[in-house]
Amino acid sequence: WTYTIQLATMISCSALKLALSIALLALGASAAGDLPDECKKFTLGECDPAQDEKIGEWKIPDDGSHGDINTICQTVCEIQEGCNYFVYNKKTEACALYHYRYLESCQLVGGLATPSIDVCSQGEDNTCEAFIMEDCTYFGEAVLTETSVTDSHSCQELLETIGFAYHAVYFTYSSKSH
16 A cells, blocks of 8 residues: 655646436435535545446537536436436546446545545435545645555544644545555
């Protein structure tokens, strides 16, 4: 496992993918509206969704003339029977539809020191506003890179505990790099 604590807060998601739940689940977790705004700064990457769960994919250019592209992709998902989640990739201009939310397959997690990963993930499936940035490029200076941390929670806790010593504000953790 490798994690990096970064100085910069700027994130570019040129290959931005947004995952969205269409089905509202009543599991007792908080809705995204109840989550701290900082939860929107979490990112995922190195995801590997099962291809048999993919319903289909449509190329939909984001020229801005037909409204918000995420809303358009969401509407396509609502029309398609069996679609519960969609991903819009801005780089490829593709709207992919899925039966399930594949975020558990993602090997890279990035975020701030607070709120915790657990706080932000408790509402991730329970709202139609549960957008997550995926496949991002992180700008800024990596001020600490370490391979001894065992999971993303520990990486985040390390940032919260000693990030001040490095002027660090963001972490990335990849379990795939080992």
